[in-house]
Amino acid sequence: MTTGDNASAIVAGACVATDTETGGVCGKEGNPKRVLSFSFPLCPEHQTEFYSYKQHLAAAVTHRLDRDGVLWGTSPGHTYVVRLKDGNVKIGKTTTILLSRLTNVSRDYNEGEPVEILAVLQGGESTELLAHGKFKHLRLTKQTGERFRPEPELMAWIAEKGIANSAGEQVKQYEEWRQTRLKQRENLAAIKQVARATFDQFDDDDWK
Structure with missing residues (x-):
């Protein structure tokens, strides 16, 4: 594992997400995404996918607990x-x-x-x-x-x-x-429409 300044350089670099079909690396500008004791850069799009995946895992666990009858009650809200x-x-x-x-x-x-x-x-x-x-x-x-x-x-x-x-x-x-x-x-849309219609009544010469 890379440590020190090199790790900081990697984290601050381009998105490291790899396409599962093509094997290509994203390479877009990324921001550090911290997971446990390490970080890696992801672009906004792949950060969104990563968040969705984390929720997918949480949903799978919750579903299993519910299926097994050990999920008692509901969370507040x-x-x-x-x-x-x-x-x-x-x-x-x-x-x-x-x-x-x-x-x-x-x-x-x-x-x-x-x-x-x-x-x-x-x-x-x-x-x-x-x-x-x-x-x-x-x-x-x-x-x-x-x-x-x-x-x-x-x-x-x-x-x-x-x-x-x-x-x-x-x-x-x-x-x-x-x-x-x-x-x-x-109402705002109607006002804008009236204003636009009024404006369109004038020729360019009227503004000279």
């Missing part, structure tokens, strides 16, 4: 299932107020547009991992935000789960915020 503007589904967890978490999700993963709640399940991390494991074959591992393809099997599961009673009031609060936000965006 809720697991939310929302639709993003790209049409994909995000499955995440929160131990905070749902309104707070989903406003952040809308900002960080949906270009500021309020996400659409599809389901909210009782239970935080354990419930989330079980859902991730169940639909691991639909996960978009190269995208951030725990996104899944909206295939019929996933959508049927979502419809079956619905909204947990414990989250009903929080969902109501979020929907009120969402409708207000959507109306604001609609």
Whole structure:
């Protein structure tokens, strides 16, 4: 194993991810990814895949414990299932107020547009991992935000789960915020349209 300054040079270098089919090394600019006592550089895309893989392992363990009947109860919080503007589904967890978490999700993963709640399940991390494991074959591992393809099997599961009673009031609060936000965006779009139409009425000579 390389140590000292040489190790620092390697960590600070290009992404070392190797394609499993071609054997080619990524080589894009990477940032150090620390694992236990060592580090290695990964580009943002491969860091996302690495994170997805870690979640896959955690989901597999959680599923096995649940299958064997030794997973008692659920983690604190809720697991939310929302639709993003790209049409994909995000499955995440929160131990905070749902309104707070989903406003952040809308900002960080949906270009500021309020996400659409599809389901909210009782239970935080354990419930989330079980859902991730169940639909691991639909996960978009190269995208951030725990996104899944909206295939019929996933959508049927979502419809079956619905909204947990414990989250009903929080969902109501979020929907009120969402409708207000959507109306604001609609009004802003209308103002921009009027302004653009007004601007287009002028010829170039009018500005001389």
